[in-house]
Amino acid sequence: MDPFTLGFWLVSLILFALAWFRRREDTVRAMKKSKAMMGNMLGEIVAVILLIGLVLSFIPPETIRTLLGSDHTAISTVVAAIVGSITLIPAFVAFPLVGSLVNAGASIVPAAAFLTTLTMVGIATFPLEKRAFGTRFALTRNAVSFTAAIVIAIFMGVIL
């Protein structure tokens, strides 16, 4: 568990204890509301996670390496952004992978596009986002994020 998650546990447990002992009735009502909001999310999260595992076993890191290292920067940037949107790779795998590519001479534009869509655009988590906020919001946010990732990547290329 990283320190941030640990800190979150501590703070939320302390505040929750405070709520529980000071305002029992409100807390019970709030817990019901929270439960309703998280609703069936857990089942869907488990499903999404199992699907990600499935996708990853068919798109191994080596494939991503080939895609990001292509000579056609424009094409590989768009492809990298799309791959980043579909997959969800832990940061401790993604950064070394992309780092080794860039150090080997690959363009940083597709690298930046990939790293940005990896976390900001979520096709895998789309069903969850749709359930929480509605289709229209989920579609708009992901489309805007995808465009932003490409723009960020281009700026990275211009600046660095």
Add this chain to the structure above:
Amino acid sequence: MKTEPLSGHFNWQRFLKKNKLLAGTLTLYLILFLFLPSKAESALHNSLYYLAEMAEIMPVVFFLTTIIEVFVPQKVIVKHLGESSGLRGNLLALLLGSFSAGPIYAAFPVCKMLRSKGAGISNITIILSAWAVVKVPMLITEAKFLGPTFMITRWILTVIAILIMGRLTERLLKNHPERSLT
């Protein structure tokens, strides 16, 4: 997944109806286990990391949404994160999203709770995006493998992009208020 009838056995029909995605995925895995057991095993192995991550963060999310509901009055949220909170609201949202833990789906219940108490669409978008991208442990890893210049440049560009994205998303959804956010 809510409740099964007290006397009867587990209601499979109801469970499947409420968890279509999970049922579909489990079927997929079953087929894979029958025909490509090694692939199924590696898929399951890949998922373990994310399942552990989920188990670490989701209880916190439950506590956090409960705490927000108990302690933070609607007035405060409307004033500081509402539609008319302006740039100050956007910056607060950026800060809140950056001091977060866990993957983006952990932010969904928190943002939904904030939305139900009057937070604006732009600020919800900003919190979600910052939650996903701007994280201190992640920035440290990025600096380690891609260099501090790369990390800082991408961080600055991302923060600017997130602030613009919040406004843009709000504007795009404003024209369709009836179907925008629940």
